[in-house]
Amino acid sequence: MKIGIIGTGAIGGTIAKKMAEAGHTVKINNSDDAEKLNAHAKELGVSPANQKDVVKDVDVIILSLPTIAIPTLPKNLFAEVPENVIVVDTSNYYPFRDADIEEIKNGKVESVWVSEQLGRPVIKAFNNLLAETLISGGKNPDAENRIAMAVAGDNDDAKKVIAGLVNDAGYDVVDSGSLSESWRHQPGTPAYCTELEAEELKQALKDAVKEEAPVKRDQAIVELSAMSSYPSHPDVVKFNRALFEKNPKTK
Numbered sequence: 001m002k003i004g005i006i007g008t009g010a011i012g013g014t015i016a017k018k019m020a021e022a023g024h025t026v027k028i029n030n031s032d033d034a035e036k037l038n039a040h041a042k043e044l045g046v047s048p049a050n051q052k053d054v055v056k057d058v059d060v061i062i063l064s065l066p067t068i069a070i071p072t073l074p075k076n077l078f079a080e081v082p083e084n085v086i087v088v089d090t091s092n093y094y095p096f097r098d099a100d101i102e103e104i105k106n107g108k109v110e111s112v113w114v115s116e117q118l119g120r121p122v123i124k125a126f127n128n129l130l131a132e133t134l135i136s137g138g139k140n141p142d143a144e145n146r147i148a149m150a151v152a153g154d155n156d157d158a159k160k161v162i163a164g165l166v167n168d169a170g171y172d173v174v175d176s177g178s179l180s181e182s183w184r185h186q187p188g189t190p191a192y193c194t195e196l197e198a199e200e201l202k203q204a205l206k207d208a209v210k211e212e213a214p215v216k217r218d219q220a221i222v223e224l225s226a227m228s229s230y231p232s233h234p235d236v237v238k239f240n241r242a243l244f245e246k247n248p249k250t251k
């Protein structure tokens, strides 16, 4: 497939590299100047593109940006992008990083808000695994204990296409329902960055409590920031699981 990625940090950069390794044709854009973007693209094994070209002649566009950066994208970015091009949102809202976005703070589902900002449907994917998990936790489809990723959205065909890309990246897929249900894998939920297998992830999605999620999200940041040194990746996953008594990996 032909994939355009905007935002090539920990998540977008890893997706770019993995998609290119899986044989897809990938171009990237971020806020770097042309020289840095070219160097980054070379390092990832993909092509650099300006913001106008990154969305041209592709099957899938992946936005991997801090939530607060979404409204800064040009209003006409998708004006000439055909409707059948799938847009994926990997974002997670963190008030300490993304400032106050009142609608999200008042309960609007994060990717619903993103979709409204863009004026296009989005598929939410690649948001419920840590960058470190995405970098090194992938396995072949027939491997044991394969980690699963949640994919939400309102178009089943589009979700199937994105499930294929998630599989190429090394993860099982759990269809987490419509975009309005995607709060079930936002920060502060049992499905969020807890490295679950497919059946466990299904249970974790069911166990999520909407009102509890922002409280748990903020509690987690306070507790992680108060630690004398930043915990290792396995310790972060353990910490995230332990936030939920009923987490399938902790009960």
Ligand SMILES: NC(=O)c1ccc[n+]([C@@H]2O[C@H](COP(=O)([O-])OP(=O)(O)OC[C@H]3O[C@@H](n4cnc5c(N)ncnc54)[C@H](OP(=O)(O)O)[C@@H]3O)[C@@H](O)[C@H]2O)c1
Pocket (backbone or CB within 6 Å): 006, 007, 008, 009, 010, 011, 012, 013, 029, 030, 031, 032, 064, 065, 066, 067, 069, 072, 073, 090, 091, 092, 093, 126, 127, 128, 129, 130, 131, 132
């Ligand atoms: N890190 C994780 O473990 C993780 C896991 C799942 C989901 N997520 C979510 O996925 C999103 C990306 O996370 P990340 O960790 O990859 O963030 P990151 O490392 O900070 O990277 C963000 C990327 O967005 C680019 N960017 C920012 N504003 C832009 C703009 N207006 N136009 C084009 N590019 C822009 C940055 O470019 P420059 O570097 O050039 O500024 C950078 O490449 C966030 O919403 C995050 O919450 C993160």
